[in-house]
Amino acid sequence: MENANATPFARALRGIGAGLRSFGAPRIIIIVFLVSLWITSTLLKIPFPAVLSDSLVRLGMNAVLTLAMLPSILSGTSLYFGLPLGIICGLLGGVMSIELDLRGFEAFFGAVAMSLPLAVLVGWGYGWLLNRVKGSEMTVGTYIGFGFVSLMSFGWVTLPFHHPEMAWAIGKGIRVTISLEGRFSGVLNNLWSFDILGVRVPTGALAFSALCCLLVWLFFRSRSGLAMKSAGMSPKFAEASGINVNRMRIRGTILSTVLGAVGILVYSQGFGFLQLYQAPMYMGFIAAASILIGGATLKTGRISHVIIGTFLFHSILVVALPVANTVSQLGSLAEISRSVVSNGIILYALAQKGGAE
């Protein structure tokens, strides 16, 4: 088959073909879908710069949440469907920072600092549990996440938070949605932000996400990072190398939980609100779908998968909403497309389990 006299053009085509194959069918489909949405939106006279601005904002808001999937995947506990646990730790930090009446950067970093010990503790307990249900981490994780969200619905009512900005007007507990206006709303998004060709770049949020990614990348190039990766890739190999596999899995889960806590605070500062009660329920699925679209599998993943995946997934949501609203009267079309894409891609990944290279 190989023709030594193949023209450079033919060779280039073959190269492109191989490149596309390694890039993976799901990513290509998603990109084609995204580009066609972009074209449609332009045809519908929806300003493209505004769409792109929103995409960048969403990337900054969600990258850390998606990043939270990575340590779990690499340490061998598969997708981190327990993400609501980390999110709730972050929300608790946020609520505490308001309760303490902190403002601006102080409020944001205060929230991060207060959520960290919680996240470490919760992550350790969750990791301990996952070590007892090896093989069904994803199912158990999903339900632990659901259960914890429901449990915390009681928590938000009963925990002793009294600050008038959060409390219900009548009765006990704190509200479902808490505005961060005057607290830490937009502290990262507006930091060093600038406009270029009508596109607003949320430099602070992107830089903060990049910093988190860099730290995780560095961690996986360290001795304990390598041990964690070995434990995730082949527990038997790790044990034969004197690595305590269960400990590595717990550490990976703690790291994921911490990133989930930090991630939701980054998300909230961009969104402008803390969303409590049932809101964290399905966020794990969005983050899982994002990293899978980016090219990760249930056993392997990289930082690049986090970034590409978050951008693709959220860009589709951003552009789908105005396009859907213009094209159809069906108001919930954007929500529907989000469900289809996120659940579809998770299903795809589960079906590929073991089959994919």
Added chain:
Amino acid sequence: MSQTEEFVLRMKGISKEYYGTKVLKGIDLEIRPGEVHGIVGENGAGKSTLMNILFGMTVIHSTGGYQGEIEIAGAKADIKSPFDAMKLGIGMVHQEFMLIPGYTITENIKLNRETTKDNPVSRVFGPKLKTLDMASMGRDARKALDHLEMGIDEWARVAGLPVGHMQFIEIAREIDKSNIKLLVFDEPTAVLAESEADNLLAAVRKLSASGIAILFITHRLHEIMAVCDGITVLRDGSLVAHKRREETTIEELARLMVGRSIGDMIRNPAKSLPDRNALEIRNLRVQMPGEAAKGVDLDVKDGEILGIGGLAGQGKIGIANGILGLYPAEGEVRFHGEPLPLNSTREALKRGLAFLSEDRRGVGLLLDMSVEMNIAATAVEIQGKFLRRFGPFSQIDGKAVRAHALETIKALDIRCTGPLQPVRRLSGGNQQKVCIAKALVLGPRLLFVSEPTRGIDIGAKRLVLETLVDLKERLGMTIVITSSELAELRSVCDRIAIVHDGRIAGILNPDDDDAEFGLMMAGDYGKR
């Protein structure tokens, strides 16, 4: 038995290749009705392949079929599937019981061959909905059990029965088939206690007296001598001998089974060993499923290559796995005079032991990681090699890892596209070399090697073994090789310990008599 009586089974010139490797070379086999015929051979001699052919297993037909002829009861047979074999009256008593624990004995015996009777629904919707005739099924089961002199209740559940009983239920299921002519027993006594084994042998004799021919596969030679009329010995896929029981002895069978097929293998230059022990093992018990060590006492001399041989399942694999802490172990192990804490892989590696696992692809390698990281990973973890430190933090020193990998690839001649190639893509021999490289980075004083040449082609085998001899010669490393291939051990080892039933049966020199090896492996050494 008259010579004119026709044969139940005749196999003529059976040969089989798997991907160009000949695993059976022209095997002939003839069995008369009521004859008990034993097949003996080491692991890998070709016994299972021969049986797979007889049963028409898909693994045979999906790999190009076989050459040769099979005749059942005088008629040429073309067995394409286990179903064909069943129709021809060939039955098999499996090594692992194929019984459903939650069903009664009767249900298990009659599974998929149930007696049924009509009912109104089945008259309308077809025979699939017929009612089970439990009473008649119970009677059949009773008859089969009585035939085996089993007093057990045919309505008892299989779950919780002793293994000996389960084996008998399997046999009862086979003899309940009305047309059964030939019954194959595949290592039937492997899981049985001695008294149960005696019962089984009695049942075998009784079955053969009723005219059923029996193929008895085992490596327990005294059982062969106890029940078999004719004996076929296989070695390395070739037919070595047909013998009548009267005209042979256990020693002869042992010698025939082991034989010599080393050819021009590497020779480990013998030299006088220091009388210093590198490793002293006392009463080592290892809970490794299927390869349990049950009280091993063994000394490894400093600077020698010690072989550990024995048949599969006898516990030879458990020894290294136990000392390295991969399976729970008890007992006393001293390494260069110091007590070695058991059940801690980390401690064992830190003190200068290293291990090449028999499960190369599972335990030995990170298949999706690069060659260079596979070589470095364990050293990073155990010795903190290849690291740059920044206070409490560390980063892997990519340059050092690369430099070392390039050097090793050259020194061990690892064929790969480069240090970044994932090891999954390498051939078995080259993967084994990566494993060796991984162990060598640790600078071990003693190296355990399990099944070093399993799944490796002949040429690469030689290279791997040569590398091991070279390590001993050049670095003075003490090496313990565990292998199922006796010929391989005899070609490179200074001494060979044979494991039987979880214990050391004895230690032999590589050039000791074949019969000694055979008897020790079969557990019949010094029994008579």
